[in-house]
Amino acid sequence: MSTEQEITEMFDRISPTYDRTNTALSFGMDRLWRKKLISNLPKRASGALLDVATGTGEVLLEAFKQDKIQMGMGIDLSGEMIKLAKDKFRASPFRPQANFVVGNALSLPFENETFDAVTMSYGIRNVQNVDLALSEMHRVLKKDGRVLILEFSLPKNELLKKLHLIYLRKILPNIGQLISKSKSSYVYLNKTIESFPYGPSFLNYLKAAGFGSCKAVPIMGGITTLYIGDK
Ligand SMILES: C[S@@+](CC[C@H](N)C(=O)[O-])C[C@H]1O[C@@H](n2cnc3c(N)ncnc32)[C@H](O)[C@@H]1O
Structure with missing residues (x-):
């Protein structure tokens, strides 16, 4: 690790x-997957959303576009990602309602029960301690709040799974290198996707962190999964 x-x-x-x-x-599907995540956010008049491992802020942007939240907070370990998120929001109408900070999912710098919802898209696979990250998300959520986690997974169907593994192992690292010039980052992506728990196994982590009504919603045959849990 x-x-x-x-x-x-x-x-x-x-x-x-x-x-x-x-x-x-x-192939442009990542935007549709984040749209799906946000469409599962309950709409609240005073909705405050925390997006953990926010990257360039795409989840928060989608939440504002769908008019699901009043206030958004994004946190990420990478200072460069946070800079890009701030730039993106500076050029958007949602700038006054969004804040971004550099910080760690394992020790969220927020009071207990601060947010109506917490999201994490393609971040949980990267943290050093999944249990701790989930219990931190649970801690900062208000009672009746919802957590939504989007993460890569592997299809159940054996043929689809074989084809997807060929894509992950042989094609993805090369496309990643072509655009980002960093093949190792996209080999890392492939390896973490293959080794990270998904479906019912990941639901056990959510339940252990204290979430209820937990469900896993496979998307596109299971190449990615949306996890939902309530506090
Ligand atoms: C694959 S990107 C996902 C970004 C964004 N959520 C999205 O959907 O595009 C993973 C992000 O997780 C961040 N990250 C990894 N470990 C973290 C941690 N312990 N705390 C906060 N952010 C973390 C990385 O810096 C990176 O920006």
Whole structure:
């Protein structure tokens, strides 16, 4: 497993091409997956959303576009990602309602029961301690709040799974290198996708952190999964 410093340096390094590489690697589907995540957010008049491992702020942007929240806070280990998120919001109408900070999912710098909802998209796979990250998310959520986690997974269907593994092992690292010039980052992506728990196994982590009504919603045959839990 990579250290926190290695993870930070890797995301700092690929940040300039991060959005573009995502679009290429997912054939533009990553936006639809985040839309799906946000469509599962309950609408509240005073909705405050924390997006953990926010990257360039795409989840918060989508939440504002769908008019699901009043206030958004994004946190990420990578200072370069946070800079890009701030730039993106500076050029958007949602600037006054959004804040971004550099910080760690394992020790969220917020009071207990601060947010109506907490999201994490493609971040949980990268943290050093999944249990601690989930219990931190649970801690900062208000009672009746919801957590929404989007993460890569592997299809149940054996043929689809075989084809997807060929894509992950042989094609993805090369496209990643072409755009970001960093093949190792996209080999890392492939390896963490293959080894990270998904479906019912990941639901056990959510339940252990104290979430209820937990469900896993496979998307596109299971190449990615949306996890939902309530406090
Ligand atoms: C694959 S990117 C996902 C970014 C964004 N959520 C998205 O959907 O595009 C993973 C992000 O997790 C961040 N990250 C990794 N470990 C973290 C941690 N312990 N605390 C906060 N952020 C972390 C990385 O810096 C990176 O920006």
